[in-house]
Amino acid sequence: MRLSSLVSFGSKRNGLQRSGASRRRFLQLGGAIGGALAALRPGTAHAQAPAGGRTLGAPVRPYGERSSYEKAARLTRNPRHPQASSTLTPLHELHGSITPSSLHFERHHAGVPDIDPATHELTVHGLVDRPLVFTVDELKRLPSVSRVYFLECSGNSGTAWRGVAESDAQRGHGLTSCSEWTGVPLAVLLREAGLQPDAAWVVAEGADAGRMARSLPLEKALSDTLVAYGQNGEALRPEQGYPVRLFVPGWEGNISVKWLRRLHVVDRPYMTRDETSKYTDLMPDGRARQFTFVMEAKSVITQPSPGRRLPGPGFHEIRGLAWSGRGKIARVEVSTDGGRTWQTARLQEPPGPLAHTRFCLDWVWRGDEAVLQSRCVDETGYVQPSRAALIEARGRNSNYHNNGIQSWKVQPDGSVAHVEV
Numbered sequence: 001m002r003l004s005s006l007v008s009f010g011s012k013r014n015g016l017q018r019s020g021a022s023r024r025r026f027l028q029l030g031g032a033i034g035g036a037l038a039a040l041r042p043g044t045a046h047a048q049a050p051a052g053g054r055t056l057g058a059p060v061r062p063y064g065e066r067s068s069y070e071k072a073a074r075l076t077r078n079p080r081h082p083q084a085s086s087t088l089t090p091l092h093e094l095h096g097s098i099t100p101s102s103l104h105f106e107r108h109h110a111g112v113p114d115i116d117p118a119t120h121e122l123t124v125h126g127l128v129d130r131p132l133v134f135t136v137d138e139l140k141r142l143p144s145v146s147r148v149y150f151l152e153c154s155g156n157s158g159t160a161w162r163g164v165a166e167s168d169a170q171r172g173h174g175l176t177s178c179s180e181w182t183g184v185p186l187a188v189l190l191r192e193a194g195l196q197p198d199a200a201w202v203v204a205e206g207a208d209a210g211r212m213a214r215s216l217p218l219e220k221a222l223s224d225t226l227v228a229y230g231q232n233g234e235a236l237r238p239e240q241g242y243p244v245r246l247f248v249p250g251w252e253g254n255i256s257v258k259w260l261r262r263l264h265v266v267d268r269p270y271m272t273r274d275e276t277s278k279y280t281d282l283m284p285d286g287r288a289r290q291f292t293f294v295m296e297a298k299s300v301i302t303q304p305s306p307g308r309r310l311p312g313p314g315f316h317e318i319r320g321l322a323w324s325g326r327g328k329i330a331r332v333e334v335s336t337d338g339g340r341t342w343q344t345a346r347l348q349e350p351p352g353p354l355a356h357t358r359f360c361l362d363w364v365w366r367g368d369e370a371v372l373q374s375r376c377v378d379e380t381g382y383v384q385p386s387r388a389a390l391i392e393a394r395g396r397n398s399n400y401h402n403n404g405i406q407s408w409k410v411q412p413d414g415s416v417a418h419v420e421v
């Protein structure tokens, strides 16, 4: 049976209700797949019930593991210094928009501390009326919120400044992940402590050996910032800051201080090591731009990815992720001809603000050379810049905050490579 007839058979049998427009799209797609895929599977015309054993399966178990056939893994960037290192999320092997906690990227400056939640405390002090100390259980008793947010290291895509052709989407752009985070709004803790008139910034400090610390402006601290203890329905993973971390939505990952132990309310930024020696952007005139907090809109095609090979001409769904630190993704456009023409991709609903948003575009590849690009627009109207426009504005001195459009070249043999255009 041809796949096109399978598709329409399925829709009738299931009695699916479709709107006129999506039904039309569906039928067109059915035609495209039918033509493109039937050629690949000639034997399916007389398929019979699949063979298979009926041996008793595995027993139940208390904590789940993925199938032994699945191999997607984080990749270590700097294996010789595994405690001052990072691992990259295999973006090109994931579905949907939530990153499994076990594949969330990691960035540690001084290793992962082993913290007993029964003894861990969070101190709030400085320019407050009532300095407070919270246990983890006390934090969990307070009003909670759960939100889906991306977290991106500002060093993500850093090698793109230097024109390095990364061998896959994970190596090039895997310092971004997306989880549902649960915690108590930081505003609740600060209001409980009572802010004094001079209070303007909060210095957050981690309990890791390096005592990582960053200054956070009070306005953001009082808006959507969380003191998070939950990730994707369970406790944070140790690598993500167990038992509590700061979570500053839409801002560069470094400010979301893990293993949070202290919030010092102050009147100015404290110029900590982590916000002066790193995470500043060296501009073309030689001056360093500090406090580039917001991660601007960005998108990347994850399927196909460089380093992979298209199995052959015909139907392919181009898939990728888009996100913006300023709000929702409004639109993603995909080009298959190196940016000459663009088509609007489908966004998987609901595309929440400050979250990875999955986009998809139906594509029938004719087997000739193609250059794939994606370009996103966020709800503020900001358009992801071309690589050339980004370099024009920022020069080539930077390591951080690269959100330029990426290009994947597909060769007639199906191989895919990262190219600069």
Ligand SMILES: Nc1nc2c(c(=O)[nH]1)N[C@H]1C(S)=C(S)[C@@H](COP(=O)(O)O)O[C@H]1N2
Residues within 6 Å of the ligand: 104, 105, 106, 107, 108, 109, 110, 151, 152, 153, 154, 205, 206, 207, 208, 211, 212, 239, 240, 241, 252, 253, 254, 255, 256, 257, 258, 259
């Ligand atoms: N205490 C502490 N917090 C930290 C770090 C760290 O090394 N120590 N790394 C920061 C950096 S640079 C990033 S990008 C994010 C990474 O968070 P993740 O490891 O959960 O992905 O945590 C930030 N918070």
Ligand SMILES: [Mo]
Residues within 6 Å of the ligand: 107, 152, 153, 154, 155, 253, 254
């Ligand atoms: Mo980072």
